[in-house]
Amino acid sequence: MTRTTVGRIGIIGVGEIGRAVVSGLCDGVGTPPEVFLSPRGERTAAELSACYEGVQVCADNQEVVDRSEAVIIAVRAQDRYEALAGLRVDDDRTVINVMSGVANDDLRQVLATDAALVRAIPLPSVRERRCVTVTFPSHPVADALFEQLGGTQPVADEAAFDVFSALTGTLTTHYAYLATLKSWAVGHGIAADAADRYLRGLFQGVGRALEDETRSLHRLAADHETPNGSNERIRTTWFGPANSEALGKALDDLLAHLRQPGAEGPS
Secondary structure, three states: OOOOOOOEEEEOOOOOOHHHHHHHHOOOOOOHHHHEOOOOOHHHHHHHHHOOEEEEEOOOHHHHHHHOOOOOOOOOOOHHHHOEEEEEEEOEEEEOOOOOOHHHHHHHHOOOOOOOEEEOOOHHHHHHOOOOEEEEOOOHHHHHHOOOOOOOEOOOOOHHHHHHHHHHHHHHHHHHHHHHHHHHHHHOOOHHHHHHHHHHHHHHHHHHHHHHOOHHHHHHHHOOOOOOOHHHHHHHOOOHHHHHHHHHHHHHHHHHHHHOOOOOOOO
């Protein structure tokens, strides 16, 4: 599919993801798009407008839609009815739905429009243009937008989209894992700031190995351990079959929740 770059992008709901998208599109870019922000999230919107010349805060959500070619809906799922009530969206717009757990059919009923609707899962790392964003369905405008922010990965159907959404729900568990390691070290007499600094450096370093896509994830694990070594010991004793099965069960439960009508997804 041919990708189409748009020059006027609107964002309704300027929270953490909205801020990250604006930064990724505008920071250090020679010719950034015009970006129109809703007054919702007033402080953040004002900060972004002051920071980037092409970013403007609109009087209301209707003005955002009227001035944009593509509109990102980034309000909290539970606020969508209030925030989008009475909004008129012409059929020639592209609406990008980043609300967790809100299916396109649900959003189409709220907006009462025949405009193209695309679901997407951008993460805060779009601000560094390092995020691969899952989209459904594939659309030239949405795909081009997220290619600018690190890459796009369209999926075939909403069922597959829900699987990727469930994977996103594991993000904070990774941070909690690191915090648990830090607490363990502190319990053994290591200063908290020293443990924190070491763990950040350790996992930032091994994380860079993920950029080597020639090696599978299993291969990376094998390359970072030696037979009967410390890494193999922890992997086989702590993250053994029981914990692996428990993680799969938790993901299955989350996926079932995401597929319930009106369910809110991970955030």
